[in-house]
Amino acid sequence: MSIVSFKVSDDNPVTEKTLAAQLAKLNVSLHPAEESEFRSFLAAAHETAKAVEEMDDYTPPTDLVRFPRKNLQAIMAKDKLGAWVYKFSLQDTEENNGPLSGISICVKDCIGIAKIPQIMGTDCWEPWTPSTDATVITRLLKAGGKIIGTSNCEQLCAFTGSHTSCLGNVHNPYLLGHSAGGSSSGSAALVASGQAEMALGADQGGSIRIPAAMCGLVGLKPTFGLVPYTGITSNEYTLDHVGPMTKTVEDNAKMLQVLAGIDGFDDRQCGVPEVLEYEFKEHRKLKIGILKESFENPFLEISMKNKILAAIERFKELGYDIVEVSIPMHTQAPQLWSIIERVSGLHSRLGKASGRRLYSDPVFFKHTHPLGDHFFSKAPVNVRNSIINGLYFEENFPGIFAKATNLVLKLRAEYDNALCKVDLLIAPTTPFAAPVHGPREGSPREQVSSTFGINTNTCPFNISGHPALNLPIGFLPTKDSLCKLPVGMQIIGKYFDESTIYTAAYAWEQKFDWHLN
């Protein structure tokens, strides 16, 4: 047994009552004759925990000399889109002619930047301030990028609309009062409105691709693990992805080139190739598969369907082959995603996610847990519902998480098989263009109904892990037809084959100006 020492300090708080309290949680008991020694084991365990708490933490290296925070002025900014959190200017102090030299970048407000308070769209707890930079921040700075601020995001990164941040609604730059898409809502609005040249987003169910689609951006959810999640607040370990949001395909590839690769701190990166080069200008003739089931999605509006099918047709003008590919299991993927997002996501929300070899900040856990009614009463409808569902799944369906995870492996194999026959798959990103913001007041259903069905074609690739990119393809008129809003298509590739996605996206983008479509 792993008792390190039975020596306990004078202030050791473990009593018979402490032991009894642990047993009561499971509604179990010990034989009375065993209690005294179990109490002494628990007292020793307390000393072990205290010893670990007193050790210095081991964190990703954050270079505060080369990228100093001493004189960093971070100012809370309020613009008419509601897209900023803090504005500041952080860049390399050494001469830097890197690939992103001088490029302005905003960062979703769940991505750690040392000394910059992280709000993550929530007032469920006070803002928390990381002491380290996420790996992606260090990489952008080393590449010469100029980080100009953090961008507002949906509360706890958990919504596909853009009306749940405690800082206010994020408006679509093409039409105020309409959603920018979520949860990387501010990142999309800032790039689309020209206030930043590039953005980082994060995506657990569509949160890069959906706002990219609704704001007319190129947004990539990279292959699972390709870009380290180190230093970014996790929603759920196997759904977490971070990636670039840009105006053009070329910029997207440029940014990914800087972000990708193993950092040694994230167990999600197993299998990431050592050499990563994002090619996209070659003129290969590709074979494109229209993912049949994604176009039979009951939420998909007919105008969106026709718009995307017409955009795919245009690949023929590039000499590409187009075929239809059926993957029946695609329709079950959102159900599998829901189990994983709610069961494993619950443990993450409760601060109990464990069993992974990766960095997370104990200061954050101390700051935000345990979750109580002060949290629950302020959390938005979707977050409260997800917690209730997760508890219910776990209690009433033992093994459901294991089964969903097994089926995710099958799902991945089905997409992999299809991607042996075609180079790329194409699906709608969203089923309709940006809706009007939902209300913050009103019944729970009223608050969330504008987003029903939005992520049904994006979340499958969070569980499967395949890279998926939104490419803007044109506009659709709003319901009153007085305005038009951007729409996009989703291009899905083989694991770690972002290059082929970029090749097709770049060829399409260069041949057809989506702004005119």
Ligand SMILES: NC(=O)c1ccccc1
């Ligand atoms: N963060 C996400 O991508 C997300 C999307 C939809 C629902 C919940 C989370």
